[in-house]
Amino acid sequence: MQGHISGTYVRLLFEWLDEQGMEAEKVLQRPCPELDERVRIPFDDWRAMLERVYRLTNDPVFGLKVGKRITARHLGVLGYVTYSCNTLGEALLRLQRFEDLVHAVNDLHVSFEGELVLLQWGAELGATGQLADQTAQAVLVSYLRQVVGADFNPVYMSFINEKPADIRPYEEFFGCPVHFEAAYTTMAFPAIWLTKPLNKPDPVLRDILDRQAENLLQQLPANDxxxxxxxxxxxxxxxxxxxxxxxxxxxxxxxxxxxxxxxxxxxxxxxxxxxxxxxxxxxxxxxxxxxxxxxxxxxxxxxxxxxxxxxxxxxxxxxxxxxxxxxxxxxxxxx
Missing domain, CATH: 1.10.10.60 (Homeodomain-like)
Structure with missing residues (x-):
């Protein structure tokens, strides 16, 4: 399918494998990418890497563990610019604008449902699959917990994918009900969180990084x-x-x-x-x-x-x- 992932994001998997005592480059049969969001990995290659790790570990939720170790450096400029925002609302604006710097597949759509904010991904370019989706959502929730506080939990999560045999690992990780076979992959949380101040706001740095992110975004190739x-x-x-x-x-x-x-x-x-x-x-x-x-x-x-x-x-x-x-x-x- 169309789409690409940044090298910084893919490094998460390499580093997690090395932490588990497995030689990541040997397991994935490719060198670890540079810590540079300009390095682009085709999405099909990323999905193949995840499937290879699943066959090796036989762990259907290893993506949750990979996503938990996310840091700003794995998101490149997007990570640092969101980290420098004043509020979660400002940070999510940057996520929506610059998402393609890290994860350029199906677009993020943001809407309201009563007092909830919904972050949703469809399948316009194709379904990304269980392993890729669980990793991506684990990355997002883990990163939000870092920037606004460990007490951040969604109200509910939903995934497009088929319901797995055991959903308890998902519910324990996200701290909320998790649904499957939904129309969209969705993270829902109270709108009041949008005004939550971030841990380390830096408006001057944010403006500098905004410009850098915008320049990088213009350099990306179109998916289709x-x-x-x-x-x-x-x-x-x-x-x-x-x-x-x-x-x-x-x-x-x-x-x-x-x-x-x-x-x-x-x-x-x-x-x-x-x-x-x-x-x-x-x-x-x-x-x-x-x-x-x-x-x-x-x-x-x-x-x-x-x-x-x-x-x-x-x-x-x-x-x-x-x-x-x-x-x-x-x-x-x-x-």
Whole structure:
């Protein structure tokens, strides 16, 4: 499948294996990558490494143990920039913006469910698998415990993957109910945590690292040129108030049938991609409190504000008005 992982992140597995008394380079049959997020490991290679370790250890939850030893250096610039933020909300903004520096596979989506914040990953580029998912979520929760306090626990976790025979190791690690065979891999936690101050804020360093992370992000190769072009065409169609498959196909210089075939080959649904693009744009427009909701609806290609309100509530669980008020109350840049 498409996607890549940073060398800094992959080093976690090498270091854990060495700690267990196993020769990591011999087990994984490759040299340990440099501690540099510019070193890119294809995601399929990462998944193959995890599967090799599973066959060796016969431990279905070793990824939880690997993820527990995460440090800022394993996340490169992203780790240091989040470590320097004032609040968890600021840190998660950086995670959403710069996630591809470390784990460029399926995109992170952030939304609200009542008083909860949901961090969610779908399978737009394909399912990443049980071992990769458990490692990634263990990394995230372990890192959050480092920066905001060891008492951080999600309210619930869910995974796209098939339910394992024993879920107790997951529940013990995450400290919450854990569900499987869900529509999204999700970490849910109380929104009040967004205002939680981090242990070592450094606004000056954060600004420097923000610029460095932005520069690195621009240097990364796209996962899939077709998907990049498709997203650009969808955004253009939205801005022109013509967001439908026929118009997007025309913008991509192909027939609707060809576009649909290429979507089918990747397991993608046009409506899901359109909804995702509209949601991200909606959040951007809603962050500007001076923009009336009726204008936001028009900017997203909706003829009626009521249709926008209905769609936004379906995506996030709240109306655009409530979402805007919640983000304003948090005192941070909205998602």
């Amino acid at each position: 040129e077709f998907i990049t072009a498709l997203r650009q065409s969808i955004h253009a169609a939205i801005h022109a108030a013509t967001p439908n498959l026929d118009v997007v196909a025309m913008r991509m210089c192909c027939s609707p049938r060809t576009l649909q075939r290429r979507l089918d080959e990747r397991g993608l649904k046009f409506q899901i991609l359109l909804d995702d693009a509209r949601l991200q744009l909606a959040k951007r427009y809603l962050s500007k409190v001076s923009t009336p909701l009726s204008e936001v609806a028009l900017l997203l290609g909706y003829a009626e504000q009521s249709a926008f309100n209905h769609a936004f509530k379906r995506w996030t669980g709240v109306t655009p008005k409530v979402w805007r008020e919640k983000n304003a109350a948090l005192g941070a840049t909205p998602w």
